[in-house]
Amino acid sequence: MFWLDGQTTSAIAAPKSSKESDIVTITDIEQKHLIGHLGQPLGKIIVISGVVRQEQSGAKSSPRDVLSVESVNDRPLAQPVTIEFNLFMTAQVAKPILGQSFKYIGYETGGFTGIPQDAFKFVPAVATTGHRFNTFFQVLQEELDVVKTKSDLIQFNNRRVQIIGRYVSGTKPAPAITGDIEFKGNYITAKIVLEDGTEIPIFPTYNKQSLRSPEEAEAYNGKIVKVVGKISSDRLNSEKITLNTFDGIWQYQAGF
Known part of the structure; x- marks a missing residue:
C-alpha cells in the first residue's frame, strides 16, 4: 500500500517472468559454481594447451590473437574452444606468437563488457559492443x-624451452660476418652460462640478432635469469648449441 494525493492505493506487483528458471541472481552466482567455456568453474586453476590463432570479432575490427584450446588438464576437448587471454601482470610469460603451440597454467574468469543500448537514450552514442558477459583465460605460467x-641441452635440442643460468655479456668489434653490415662501434653479445659451466650464446654471431641492447646487458649482466626460446645446433658448428629464438628474459626467481 502507498499514499497518492491523500488516497490509499494498492501497490501493483511487478509482473513475473514466464521463464523464472532463466533468471539468475547474484546470490545464485555467489552460492554456486559458474562453469566457463572450458568446462571448468571460473577461478579454478587449470592447465590448457593448444595453438595461438587469430579472430576478428566484427567486420570493422582488427584481427586479434586468441587461444584455440585443444585440451584441458591433459584431456582432449571434443572441439577446440577459442578464448581471449590476458597475461597476469607479474607472470614471467612470453607474449603468445601466432601459430605457436602453448601450454599454460591459469584460470578462466570474466565479467560484463560493453554498454546497454538504452544507455544512449541519455548520453551521446559511442562505438561499443553490446552489453554481455564475456570470459577470458588469465595466464599465470607457461x-x-x-x-x-648440458645434458638438458642434448635432450631438448631443437625445442622451445626455458633456460636457467647466469647472463654474461661482452663487447667486441662488430664481427665481419654479422648480418648487420652497417653497425659501427663495439658489438654487445651475451650468453647464458648453465650451472655446469656450459655456455649458450644468445644467437650465433653471424646473426644480427646477436647484438644485445645496452639496456638489457646493464639490467641482467652477472645475474641468474630465465630465458625462453628455442635451442638448436649452430649451422656452422653442429657441436655447439645456440639460442635461435628469443621470446623473453626475466631475472630468475626460484619457485616461479
Missing part, C-alpha cells in the same frame, strides 16, 4: 621443459 645443464 609449462616448458627446463634447461640447467
Whole structure:
C-alpha cells in the first residue's frame, strides 16, 4: 500500500517472468559454481594447451590473437574452444606468437563488457559492443621443459624451452660476418652460462640478432635469469648449441 494525493492505493506487483528458471541472481552466482567455456568453474586453476590463432570479432575490427584450446588438464576437448587471454601482470610469460603451440597454467574468469543500448537514450552514442558477459583465460605460467645443464641441452635440442643460468655479456668489434653490415662501434653479445659451466650464446654471431641492447646487458649482466626460446645446433658448428629464438628474459626467481 502507498499514499497518492491523500488516497490509499494498492501497490501493483511487478509482473513475473514466464521463464523464472532463466533468471539468475547474484546470490545464485555467489552460492554456486559458474562453469566457463572450458568446462571448468571460473577461478579454478587449470592447465590448457593448444595453438595461438587469430579472430576478428566484427567486420570493422582488427584481427586479434586468441587461444584455440585443444585440451584441458591433459584431456582432449571434443572441439577446440577459442578464448581471449590476458597475461597476469607479474607472470614471467612470453607474449603468445601466432601459430605457436602453448601450454599454460591459469584460470578462466570474466565479467560484463560493453554498454546497454538504452544507455544512449541519455548520453551521446559511442562505438561499443553490446552489453554481455564475456570470459577470458588469465595466464599465470607457461609449462616448458627446463634447461640447467648440458645434458638438458642434448635432450631438448631443437625445442622451445626455458633456460636457467647466469647472463654474461661482452663487447667486441662488430664481427665481419654479422648480418648487420652497417653497425659501427663495439658489438654487445651475451650468453647464458648453465650451472655446469656450459655456455649458450644468445644467437650465433653471424646473426644480427646477436647484438644485445645496452639496456638489457646493464639490467641482467652477472645475474641468474630465465630465458625462453628455442635451442638448436649452430649451422656452422653442429657441436655447439645456440639460442635461435628469443621470446623473453626475466631475472630468475626460484619457485616461479
